[in-house]
Amino acid sequence: MCNHHPSRRRALGLLAGVSAASMMLPARARATDAPRIDLPEPAPGNICPVCGMFVAKYPEWIATVAFDDGSADHFDGAKDFFKYLNDMPKYAQGRTAAQITGMGVTDYYGIERIEATAALYAVGSDVLGPMGHELVPLLNEADAEEYMRDHKGKALLTFAEVTPALLANLDQGRFE
Template sequence: MKIANGSLFAAELRADDGQTLRFDALRCALAARLDGRPTATLHVHEYYDGRVREVDDSIVFALGSDVMGPMGSDLVPVAKAQMTKFAADHGAKRFVLLREIDTAILTQIP
């Protein structure tokens, strides 16, 4: 799938060797990270401000919300400070940190 310029759903994996891989959907980047690039840093657009951020513990991922990515349901990166607002606005059922995301969580996304 072609990555649209300026897409707020695009994500990047940046490896220590300088290689950057771009993805059209966060779940694709997460799957690639789990499948051989566990040390690559993940860069996402935070949902409310749209800024690109390197994922750390200040970013959580919403599961089960009504926000749809280019490939349908997906995890949504949200600043921790915005969790309550996002849950109220979009019905998120759960929030997880990057280190908690595994293959089981990715397979729960319809």
């Protein structure tokens, strides 16, 4: 299994064969990039509220939720970020979704924080995150096509399509 990504950003001139890969993309995918988002960086001691791992150790996987009081929670991957959002009473005690002012995930190729609701997410590929099978955030359709082709992704999802059932399946290495 591949769990690294040398340089991650390839020239966009490598889009030969896109037609086959584009068949894997859902019709709702956008042609535009997910906007970059400026969010606080985790401190070395910040731990993921879902799994307890030190987040700063995994800069290529960081996800962040920022709140209206200026605080933020950080995660060691998009999978735990989504678990948190799906069960805020458990993981974000005393906070509500209405207090969220920004949500970002780290783009696989650019290694920059992008708006979580606009990213595309690949599942079932040969890339593993800090917690194993992961949702891999991607900036745009072109990157998603390249990723799915290069890393044998099983499905490509939008933010709204990520469900608690999918997250539970990912923990068990299933990609339905």
